[in-house]
Amino acid sequence: MDGSFTSVSADTQAGAGPLLELKEAHKSFGHVDVIKGVSLTVRKGEHVVIFGPSGGGKSTLLRMMNLLETPDSGTLTFEGKQYFPRMDSVLNRHRVLQQLRSQIGMVFQRFNLYPHLDALHNVTLSLTDVKRMSRKAARLKAEASLAEVGLKDRMDHYPSQLSGGQQQRVAIARALAMDPKVMLFDEPTSALDPELIGEVLGVMERLAREGMTMVVVTHEMGFARRVGDRLVFVSEGVIAESGGKEILSTPGEDRTKAFLEAVL
Amino acid sequence: MSWNPTDYQFAWNVVWQYRFWLLEGTLLTLKIAAVSMTLAMIFALPLALLRMSRLRFLSGVAMIYIAVLRAIPLLVFILWMYFGVTLVTGLQVDAFGAGVICLTLQYSAWLAEIYRAGLQAIDKGQREAALSTGLSQSRAFAKVIWPQAWRIIIPPLASNFIGIIKDSSLVGVIGLNELMRQAQIADSLSFRPFELFTAAMVIYIILALIISPLASLVERRAARSLSVQTRRATRTRRSLGAAA
Numbered sequence: 001m002d003g004s005f006t007s008v009s010a011d012t013q014a015g016a017g018p019l020l021e022l023k024e025a026h027k028s029f030g031h032v033d034v035i036k037g038v039s040l041t042v043r044k045g046e047h048v049v050i051f052g053p054s055g056g057g058k059s060t061l062l063r064m065m066n067l068l069e070t071p072d073s074g075t076l077t078f079e080g081k082q083y084f085p086r087m088d089s090v091l092n093r094h095r096v097l098q099q100l101r102s103q104i105g106m107v108f109q110r111f112n113l114y115p116h117l118d119a120l121h122n123v124t125l126s127l128t129d130v131k132r133m134s135r136k137a138a139r140l141k142a143e144a145s146l147a148e149v150g151l152k153d154r155m156d157h158y159p160s161q162l163s164g165g166q167q168q169r170v171a172i173a174r175a176l177a178m179d180p181k182v183m184l185f186d187e188p189t190s191a192l193d194p195e196l197i198g199e200v201l202g203v204m205e206r207l208a209r210e211g212m213t214m215v216v217v218t219h220e221m222g223f224a225r226r227v228g229d230r231l232v233f234v235s236e237g238v239i240a241e242s243g244g245k246e247i248l249s250t251p252g253e254d255r256t257k258a259f260l261e262a263v264l
Numbered sequence: 265m266s267w268n269p270t271d272y273q274f275a276w277n278v279v280w281q282y283r284f285w286l287l288e289g290t291l292l293t294l295k296i297a298a299v300s301m302t303l304a305m306i307f308a309l310p311l312a313l314l315r316m317s318r319l320r321f322l323s324g325v326a327m328i329y330i331a332v333l334r335a336i337p338l339l340v341f342i343l344w345m346y347f348g349v350t351l352v353t354g355l356q357v358d359a360f361g362a363g364v365i366c367l368t369l370q371y372s373a374w375l376a377e378i379y380r381a382g383l384q385a386i387d388k389g390q391r392e393a394a395l396s397t398g399l400s401q402s403r404a405f406a407k408v409i410w411p412q413a414w415r416i417i418i419p420p421l422a423s424n425f426i427g428i429i430k431d432s433s434l435v436g437v438i439g440l441n442e443l444m445r446q447a448q449i450a451d452s453l454s455f456r457p458f459e460l461f462t463a464a465m466v467i468y469i470i471l472a473l474i475i476s477p478l479a480s481l482v483e484r485r486a487a488r489s490l491s492v493q494t495r496r497a498t499r500t501r502r503s504l505g506a507a508a
Contacts (some may be wrong), residue, residue: 028407066395066396068392094400098398098399098400099398101395101397101398102397102398103398104396105396105397106393106396106397108389108392108393108505111390111394112387112389113393113395114390114393114394114408115412116411116412116415125394125397125399126397126398126399129399129403129407130397130398131400171393173395174393
């Protein structure tokens with residue numbers, strides 16, 4: 001049954017060529033097939049929203065895009081360079097992975113800020129370590145990133161001294177400071193109290209307006225409607241349907257319809 | 265029947281009389297403990313990492329090492345190492361070396377399990393976040409995981425340091441003049457076991473009492489922020505502390 005949906009790779013959006021391309025990806029954990037042949041292309045400047053029922057493979061799909069999850073088969077191409085399957089030697093492999101990940105920002109459901117570092121140093125760590133910036137340059141860069149998410153006055157706060165919404169904004173700043181070419185968001189508001197969701201979505205919407213390429217896994221259908229150029233419905237390990245905002249109002253697939261009726 | 269004390273006459277002046285012996289013993293005790301603990305702390309890290317390896321062979325080797333070394337009574341180990349091993353191999357190991365080797369090997373097994381518990385208490389997401397920004401595996405460990413695990417590890421490390429000081433009293437059997445043996449020799453000359461062993465005991469207690477606040481200080485400096493992670497760590501620490 002998986003073959004019928006895999007061809008829905010949904011290449012809408014005019015513009016530049018593909019930035020990130022996942023083709024025929026498969027992944028299973030033990031005996032459970034989580035991703036059953038998914039192809040997805042993300043173009044520069046595009047805002048892709050992935051939605052669907054829990055356990056459908058959304059997060060796994062997203063995590064394959066920076067190879068935090070290694071596909072069992074399929075290919076991953078970023079800016080025309082193939083990163084999976086890896087052609088390079090074992091010795092070089094880690095460096096190539098680092099190179100890929102340093103260009104892709106990721107924001108997690110549970111923030112994953114470093115609790116032993118204050119907000120500023122959460123952001124500067126990879127600037128000094130990966131980008132080899134001087135401390136001073138890294139600090140300036142981190143300050144700018146934190147200012148962008150409205151937290152310049154919280155730089156010296158530790159994660160435990162920040163609200164959930166503030167923590168997630170620091171996490172966004174941490175990813176943003178690396179000047180990523182695409183940002184991946186893995187249910188960025190699911191762990192937040194309802195009254196804090198708005199401030200995070202606000203930052204994300206501004207990023208989208210500024211032209212950041214984004215792939216967002218979310219249950220926030222309002223955000224999907226406002227920001228999504230392309231909506232991708234993932235269920236049972238396949239892309240069951242994808243298209244523009246219209247699939248929210250007039251879904252073509254029964255599964256999409258059933259899901260939307262349940263969440264809206 | 266009522267308690268019938270003997271007419272023992274206390275002579276605390278023997279403690280003063282042998283003060284330099286006891287001091288010398290205390291210094292050697294501290295030296296043995298410090299050297300062994302330092303080496304054990306270093307050796308325990310690769311051991312813990314091997315134990316956590318996904319390669320079954322490696323984790324199996326580490327597991328067996330840990331299980332076996334924890335099972336050997338230290339006194340047997342010391343005698344075996346100093347008299348047995350040197351006889352069989354012909355290697356000339358002095359008493360200090362033999363004592364330090366035994367304490368190091370055994371404590372590295374304990375410490376490896378403490379390290380492992382500390383490292384496993386750190387949320388998987390920490391590593392993922394670090395890797396996702398392009399950090400290498402080793403840098404993610406050094407800059408993100410280890411600093412967090414470290415502050416969980418400090419309190420059980422402190423109890424193990426106290427433990428190694430006490431266990432160093434066993435190396436007296438191979439002729440090292442540490443605190444316990446100095447007290448024994450002094451006793452054999454003065455026949456004042458109560459006074460001299462009380463003195464030794466008090467010195468051990470004082471050493472332990474000095475270490476606890478020092479450990480708290482290090483811990484406080486390492487953990488300046490309280491967070492979900494730290495609270496989780498505190499729970500782990502309690503269970504570790506109970507085990508140690």
